[in-house]
Amino acid sequence: MSGKFTWKRDYYAGGLMLLLGVGAAVTGSGYKFGSLARMGPGFMPVVLGVVLAFIGILIAGTALGSSEPDDKNFLPDNPQWFGWLCIIAGPVLFIVFGYYGGMIPAVFACVFVCALGDATATYKSSFVLACGVTVFGVLLFHYLLNIPFQLLRGVNL
Amino acid sequence: MISTALTDLWYGFGVALEPHNLMYCFLGVLVGNLVGVLPGMGPVATISILLPLTFGMHPVPAILMLSGVYYGAQYGGAICSILLNLPCHPPHAVTCLDGFPLTKQGKGGTALGITIVAAFIGASFGITEMIFLAPFLVKMALEFGPAEVCSLMLVGLIAGSTLAKGSPLKGIAMTVFGLLIGIVGSDIETGQPRFTFGITELFDGIEIVALALGMFGIAEFMNSINNTEKVDMKYAKVGISDMFPSKADLKLAFWPMIRGTILGSLCALIPGTGPTIASFVSYATEKRISKTPERFGHGAIEGVACPEASTHSSVQGDFIPTMSLGIPGDTVMALLLGALIIHGIVPGPQLITQHADIFWGLIASFWIGNILLVILNVPMIGLWVKLLSIPYRYLYPSAMFFVCIGVYAASNDMFQVGETLVIGIVGYILLRLDFHPAPILLGFVLGPRFEENFRRSLLISRGDLMTFIERPISAFFLFICVVLLAAQVYVWLRKPKIVQEEKAIESAVPATGYSELAE
Numbered sequence: 248m249s250g251k252f253t254w255k256r257d258y259y260a261g262g263l264m265l266l267l268g269v270g271a272a273v274t275g276s277g278y279k280f281g282s283l284a285r286m287g288p289g290f291m292p293v294v295l296g297v298v299l300a301f302i303g304i305l306i307a308g309t310a311l312g313s314s315e316p317d318d319k320n321f322l323p324d325n326p327q328w329f330g331w332l333c334i335i336a337g338p339v340l341f342i343v344f345g346y347y348g349g350m351i352p353a354v355f356a357c358v359f360v361c362a363l364g365d366a367t368a369t370y371k372s373s374f375v376l377a378c379g380v381t382v383f384g385v386l387l388f389h390y391l392l393n394i395p396f397q398l399l400r401g402v403n404l
Numbered sequence: 405m406i407s408t409a410l411t412d413l414w415y416g417f418g419v420a421l422e423p424h425n426l427m428y429c430f431l432g433v434l435v436g437n438l439v440g441v442l443p444g445m446g447p448v449a450t451i452s453i454l455l456p457l458t459f460g461m462h463p464v465p466a467i468l469m470l471s472g473v474y475y476g477a478q479y480g481g482a483i484c485s486i487l488l489n490l491p492c493h494p495p496h497a498v499t500c501l502d503g504f505p506l507t508k509q510g511k512g513g514t515a516l517g518i519t520i521v522a523a524f525i526g527a528s529f530g531i532t533e534m535i536f537l538a539p540f541l542v543k544m545a546l547e548f549g550p551a552e553v554c555s556l557m558l559v560g561l562i563a564g565s566t567l568a569k570g571s572p573l574k575g576i577a578m579t580v581f582g583l584l585i586g587i588v589g590s591d592i593e594t595g596q597p598r599f600t601f602g603i604t605e606l607f608d609g610i611e612i613v614a615l616a617l618g619m620f621g622i623a624e625f626m627n628s629i630n631n632t633e634k635v636d637m638k639y640a641k642v643g644i645s646d647m648f649p650s651k652a653d654l655k656l657a658f659w660p661m662i663r664g665t666i667l668g669s670l671c672a673l674i675p676g677t678g679p680t681i682a683s684f685v686s687y688a689t690e691k692r693i694s695k696t697p698e699r700f701g702h703g704a705i706e707g708v709a710c711p712e713a714s715t716h717s718s719v720q721g722d723f724i725p726t727m728s729l730g731i732p733g734d735t736v737m738a739l740l741l742g743a744l745i746i747h748g749i750v751p752g753p754q755l756i757t758q759h760a761d762i763f764w765g766l767i768a769s770f771w772i773g774n775i776l777l778v779i780l781n782v783p784m785i786g787l788w789v790k791l792l793s794i795p796y797r798y799l800y801p802s803a804m805f806f807v808c809i810g811v812y813a814a815s816n817d818m819f820q821v822g823e824t825l826v827i828g829i830v831g832y833i834l835l836r837l838d839f840h841p842a843p844i845l846l847g848f849v850l851g852p853r854f855e856e857n858f859r860r861s862l863l864i865s866r867g868d869l870m871t872f873i874e875r876p877i878s879a880f881f882l883f884i885c886v887v888l889l890a891a892q893v894y895v896w897l898r899k900p901k902i903v904q905e906e907k908a909i910e911s912a913v914p915a916t917g918y919s920e921l922a923e
Contacts, residue, residue: 260837264577271584271599278596284867286859288591288598292584299580306573321836323631330629334622334804338825341808342818354805361804365797366630373801380802384809392457394813 256321261307268300333364349399350389354381409535416764419464420772428465429769432472433777439473440480441788443492444628444796445803447477451739452616453806455746456814463747464761468769470743474736475527475719475770478679479777482519482712483788487512487642495679495715498687501912502700502707509703513646513785514653518705519712520781521649522661524774526713529665530672530720531770534727537673538756538763541728545753550861551871553752555881557854560675560731562885565843567677572892574839582847583854585610592856605819612742613814614824615848619841620735621807622828625800627835642785649705657709660690668714672721678734679718686714688906701912720770727755727763731850735842738849745849 275292337357345353358380362373388394419425435454439445451470458466481493482503489504491497499519506515548556561583565575588599589609600606649657664686671682690710691700700707725731730751732738744751749759756763781788811820831841865871873879895903 256837260574260839263833263837264581267581267584274599278591278598279594282867283862283869284865286862288594288596291855291858292587292598295580295584295587299577299584302573302577302580306571306577309573323836325630327626327630331626334626334629334800335825335829337801337804338622338808338821341812342821345812345821346818354809357808358801358805362797362801364629365800368797372797376798376801380805384805388809388813392813394809395816396809396812 255310256319257310258307259321261303261305261310264303264306265300266303268296268298268303270296271299272296327364330364330366333360333362337361345396347400349401350396351381351385351398354384406536409539412539412760412764413535413768415760416766416768417771418768419761419765420468420768425465425468425765425769426772428461428469429472429773430776432469433476433479433773434780436473436476436478437480437777437780437788438791440477440493441483441791442480442794442799443484443488443490443792444624444799446493446620446624447474448616448620448735448739449624449803449807450477451736451743452613452620453810455613455739455743456810458743459746459814463744463749463759464765466747467740467743467762467766468773470740471723471766472769472773474740475716475773476777478716478719479520479523479781480788482523483516483781483785484792486515486519486708487789488792495683495719496712497680498683498711498909499708501687501909502702502704505701505703506705506708511703513642514649515705515708516642516781516785517647517649518653518657518709520647520778521654522657522664522709522713523716524778525661526665526668526716526718527720527770527774530669530717531767531774533669533672533717533721534724534770535767538724538728541724542753542756545729548753548877549875550857550864551875551878552881554854554857554861555872555878555885556729556731557850557857559881559884559888560725560733561843561847561850561854562888563675563677564732564734564846566888566892567674567681570838570840572896575843578834578839578841578843579847582844583851584847585615585844586848586851587855592852593859605817605823609852610827610848611811611814611820611823612739612746612845612848614811614820615827616739616742616845617807617811618824618827619831619844621803622825623831623835623841625804626828626832628796629800642789644783644785647782647785653705657705660706660710661713663690664710664713665717668717669721671714672718672724672733675725675731675733677718678722678736679715682714682718683711684906684909687711688909691909723766726751727766728753730755730853732846735845738845742849 272293275289275296278289279287280289280293281287337360340356340360341353344356355377359373359377362368362376385398389398420429435450436447439447439450451473454470454473478495481496482499484490484492485496485499486503487507489500491500503515506512561579565579566572588606590597590607597607667686667689668682671677671685687707687710690706691697694706722733722737725733726737726741732741741751749755807824808821811824812818814820834841861871872882
């Protein structure tokens with residue numbers, strides 16, 4: 248082991264598991280624990296939480312003990328903030344437009360925004376794709392599969 | 405015993421050949437073949453999207469269709485590996501090593517032809533194995549009490565987490581995480597809501613479709629956006645006439661196919677070792693016993709035949725533990741098990757007797773589906789090759805739409821779409837920390853049943869934990885768990901040669917922007 252301390256991703260990984268485990272155990276201890284013969288609802292969450300926390304410590308521990316360098320960072324080499332934002336925005340817009348507008352605006356907004364996330368996409372190409380998917384989606388899901396999702400809220404199509 | 409199996413199989417063909425069922429089987433393999441060809445789409449995401457659409461259907465066609473997607477995708481995945489050197493489907497990653505050099509030599513058609521022959525042989529053997537082995541396993545499994553079921557599930561969980569790719573420790577962590585996600589919702593015995601944080605929509609638990617599409621859909625897209633290489637179609641020109649392998653090639657490939665088939669079927673029987681591991685193991689074995697190992701990696705036809713046969717035999721064999729014991733071997737099987745549960749069918753040894761139509765219909769549909777796939781792939785190869793060139797920037801937005809509408813359709817509830825998004829973001833963070841999401845789904849599906857059986861067995865034994873050791877079958881399963889864990893510690897401490905050989909093969913496979921999520 249080299250003397251220099253380097254920050255590895257496995258410390259985050261172990262820490263995250265530890266955090267999740269402790270969180271689960273603490274939340275779980277609020278439910279009735281019961282005994283082995285008559286387990287309450289809290290038994291499994293607490294046991295699993297403790298196990299997960301223990302594994303978290305092991306993950307961080309083995310990373311500390313091993314000399315293998317970690318050449319990857321948590322963020323990828325070329326972080327795609329805009330792409331990620333677009334992918335996340337897609338379902339958000341689907342929910343908002345689906346709730347207030349109906350299926351057509353929801354599908355269109357979702358596909359259009361998601362498509363913009365690609366580096367080579369243009370407004371035009373995204374628009375064409377979104378139109379195509381909307382037409383296809385409405386035909387398939389509304390007319391063929393009869394999903395209960397109004398095409399346009401308030402308009403009876 | 406054999407004659408009963410054959411009568412049952414006859415009955416199964418009757419079920420599978422009903423026009424309605426046949427249509428859905430065809431639809432399944434067609435969609436499967438399609439997503440198999442498309443880089444960046446996997447069977448897990450596809451099955452999750454289709455799952456909600458089957459809610460209104462009769463369970464038989466639903467299960468036939470969803471299974472068809474799985475084995476259909478295996479046929480398509482090979483095309484992508486051989487012609488483009490893109491290992492976007494993990495079970496076929498190893499096929500790149502010899503398949504792509506063959507393509508460069510202008511023998512891509514032969515490689516594809518051999519693949520289809522190997523696939524059909526492998527699949528046929530896997531199906532035969534299922535016909536004769538499953539009823540036998542069921543006879544054994546009917547003796548199981550809750551303690552045995554519980555220990556068996558533990559084997560499945562530990563094998564699934566330690567034998568999958570990546571660090572075994574992280575695999576176990578993900579399994580436990582999956583078990584915890586499975587706890588969300590009302591407790592089965594007392595009705596006490598757990599981990600719901602006061603959100604009423606969570607009282608029913610996390611939706612399996614939301615979990616699968618978050619982890620294998622949204623997280624996957626976030627991983628591969630603007631991260632995929634340009635598809636090089638330079639060599640991807642294949643016509644039907646190139647597809648028929650010469651006699652010499654067939655002769656060369658025959659024994660590797662048989663060996664691959666047998667290895668694959670063995671791998672299928674061990675829970676947790678899906679087709680991916682089977683293909684790597686068989687490639688390594690074939691290279692080792694070959695008289696001319698130096699040809700491997702430069703276009704050896706055996707290097708295509710063996711792993712492909714092994715993949716397909718393992719894919720079909722994977723259904724054995726899932727259908728007969730209710731213990732899924734990998735992600736797709738976990739998903740199918742979830743589908744069975746949603747359709748109100750209790751997985752486990754009773755399935756074959758209580759739902760003979762599903763079990764035998766499924767087996768018969770495997771034969772039909774595989775024949776359909778051969779028919780689909782040989783004359784239509786040109787079409788599939790064309791599909792390879794669809795750019796990712798058109799694919800993922802359309803897939804996002806399917807994800808959203810699929811989750812919405814599962815319960816007609818916008819809340820589920822948000823749930824999927826949150827799971828997707830969490831999944832991506834886990835992915836960046838080198839956690840593989842496959843064991844999460846396994847833990848999630850098995851979790852509630854594991855807890856139920858665990859509680860019940862301790863209730864019967866009045867809180868005595870020794871019950872798991874005193875019952876011989878249960879003790880045997882626990883022994884396997886210990887062996888599995890001990891083997892991991894051994895590999896970690898001693899780093900045996902065989903593991904390093906396997907690592908070498910793995911690193912020889914070309915890197916891809918698509919994460920290797922789907923098993």
